[in-house]
Amino acid sequence: MMRTSAPVEAPAPGAWEESVTSALLGTDRRRPQGAVSGRQAPAALLDAAAVQTVHRRAGLLPAPAAERPEPAAADPRPPLPDAAARRLAMLLADRSGTASGGRRGPAPDLVELLPQWLAAANAHGYAAHAETLPALLDAARSRTDLRTAALAFAGPRALWLARFHPDWRFVLRATPGGGAALPGSEDPDRMRQLWEEGLFAERVALLAALRGRRPRAARELLASTWASERAEDRLMFLDSLRAGLGPDDEPFLEQALADRSRTVRATAAELLSALPHSALAARMADRAGACLSVDRTRPAPVLVVEAPHECDAGMERDGVVANAPAGRGERSWWLGQLLEAAPLGAWPARLGGRTPQQITALPVADDWRAELHGAWCRAAVRQKDAQWARALLGAPAAPGAGGPGAVSLAERAKLLGTLGDAERSDWVAGFIAAHGLSEAFQLLGACAVPWAAPLGRAVVDALDIARDAGSYPWSFSGVMGLAERCLEPAEAHRLDALLAAPDEAEDASPGAGGYWAEAFQRLVTTLRLRAAMAAELGGRDG
Numbered sequence: 001m002m003r004t005s006a007p008v009e010a011p012a013p014g015a016w017e018e019s020v021t022s023a024l025l026g027t028d029r030r031r032p033q034g035a036v037s038g039r040q041a042p043a044a045l046l047d048a049a050a051v052q053t054v055h056r057r058a059g060l061l062p063a064p065a066a067e068r069p070e071p072a073a074a075d076p077r078p079p080l081p082d083a084a085a086r087r088l089a090m091l092l093a094d095r096s097g098t099a100s101g102g103r104r105g106p107a108p109d110l111v112e113l114l115p116q117w118l119a120a121a122n123a124h125g126y127a128a129h130a131e132t133l134p135a136l137l138d139a140a141r142s143r144t145d146l147r148t149a150a151l152a153f154a155g156p157r158a159l160w161l162a163r164f165h166p167d168w169r170f171v172l173r174a175t176p177g178g179g180a181a182l183p184g185s186e187d188p189d190r191m192r193q194l195w196e197e198g199l200f201a202e203r204v205a206l207l208a209a210l211r212g213r214r215p216r217a218a219r220e221l222l223a224s225t226w227a228s229e230r231a232e233d234r235l236m237f238l239d240s241l242r243a244g245l246g247p248d249d250e251p252f253l254e255q256a257l258a259d260r261s262r263t264v265r266a267t268a269a270e271l272l273s274a275l276p277h278s279a280l281a282a283r284m285a286d287r288a289g290a291c292l293s294v295d296r297t298r299p300a301p302v303l304v305v306e307a308p309h310e311c312d313a314g315m316e317r318d319g320v321v322a323n324a325p326a327g328r329g330e331r332s333w334w335l336g337q338l339l340e341a342a343p344l345g346a347w348p349a350r351l352g353g354r355t356p357q358q359i360t361a362l363p364v365a366d367d368w369r370a371e372l373h374g375a376w377c378r379a380a381v382r383q384k385d386a387q388w389a390r391a392l393l394g395a396p397a398a399p400g401a402g403g404p405g406a407v408s409l410a411e412r413a414k415l416l417g418t419l420g421d422a423e424r425s426d427w428v429a430g431f432i433a434a435h436g437l438s439e440a441f442q443l444l445g446a447c448a449v450p451w452a453a454p455l456g457r458a459v460v461d462a463l464d465i466a467r468d469a470g471s472y473p474w475s476f477s478g479v480m481g482l483a484e485r486c487l488e489p490a491e492a493h494r495l496d497a498l499l500a501a502p503d504e505a506e507d508a509s510p511g512a513g514g515y516w517a518e519a520f521q522r523l524v525t526t527l528r529l530r531a532a533m534a535a536e537l538g539g540r541d542g
Helices: 015-025 038-058 084-093 110-124 130-142 144-154 158-161 166-174 188-197 198-214 215-228 231-242 246-255 262-273 279-289 315-318 329-343 344-350 356-361 369-385 386-393 409-416 421-435 440-443 454-467 474-484 491-499 512-537
Strands: 292-295 304-305
Touching: 015 038, 038 130, 084 110, 084 130, 084 512, 110 144, 110 474, 110 512, 130 158, 130 166, 144 158, 144 166, 144 421, 158 262, 188 198, 198 215, 198 231, 198 344, 215 231, 215 246, 231 262, 246 262, 246 279, 262 279, 262 329, 262 369, 279 329, 279 344, 304 369, 304 454, 329 369, 356 386, 369 386, 369 409, 386 409, 409 421, 409 440, 421 440, 421 454, 440 474, 440 491, 454 474, 454 491, 454 512, 474 512, 491 512
Parallel strands: none
Antiparallel strands: 292 304
């Protein structure tokens, strides 16, 4: 005989919210009305929640069927070759990396190869296979360094998918206007409407796109609403003027020097100082020139520095920050800002017709050399002045190049960015040949990929020397990781002789030879894998 259960009374209105609150606060602090107390209270709360859950589910009314979404926009690009698609699936499936800090072994680090693979696939103009899009978007969500390349490769279907998955909403945020085409100059009314009514990301994208095509029109569009913009928005919009910056932008930037926001004024001053013939550059040249002179009364010429004694209102208007950071002297702080903003082209005439190489070679009195050269480094980077960059870098084999000197390694890396790819790699190759790898990591990061042949040979030779020294390879793990990603794959054959563990000298670290052989094996395997990846993307089997 079937037994029937007694009817269960429907939960009171608001009972579910009351139960949730009790669960969050604890039954000892908040007990639902009518519930038992004491040690049985938690179990009773769970029983009540179970009943309420069944009631909530049973009480749901079926909703009318939603309209089927429109299909994703077609991707006109050619599909990825099958072999390359299989390789991508393998790269996306490997999430292990080397973050655990343990011994890596000889296997390649696939996680670090994914950015390079995406860049190459985009260069070929391929479209991703549909079945790889979820894993590709998951990878882009967890690694911001992949997003630009991953979204470009994923194409319009990624935008379509992102509308249906909350974890992929970053795609919508990264695509101004939800992927809709930005209005062009042929539609001024729609462009004006988007500028005045669009979301901030849409307005930034519109200004950047217009700046790339018609710099003057972009500047005039910005000027039309400048006074009503928020300070943080003015700063972002002003930064867009870096692209295509020219003399025509000077009047607008001069007005921005009187902005209410200190950061906006500082950015306007920085942009004006990048225009060597601007009025601000001339004012800064006069101020900086009054601080520096050549003392010819000594046996040999010496640069003498007289730092500013005050930061007046004119200096502040031109972007000089009056308050020095903690631990920094005010006068040296003001001096550095003046030197950084002054046009480098003015110094030869002010210092006796000397070239940049001759100026930087002059001794500097009273320990001002580091401050002076550091400011000139920042000026050379800001003004993209390769001649001054060469003078400040000096010869890569010079004894001072390998030590702290007046120009730090971080500053050298930035200076290298003003040189062409070939000259940059040649300088770093000369530095490594003279000073080894211990200080070369930052400099290598400034070089174009793949490394030019002379630079690649210099790195391999230096690693070979380090191995023969008998130390462990872990202190060179950063350079070895760069070599795996940046060496030309054709260099793999030069490493075959380094794969065997060498005979260990008596003073060598125990087992170091085996660790080096393992590291070189991983390097060779990675280079050959990169060669196979390139062949697959080229439509050839690896």
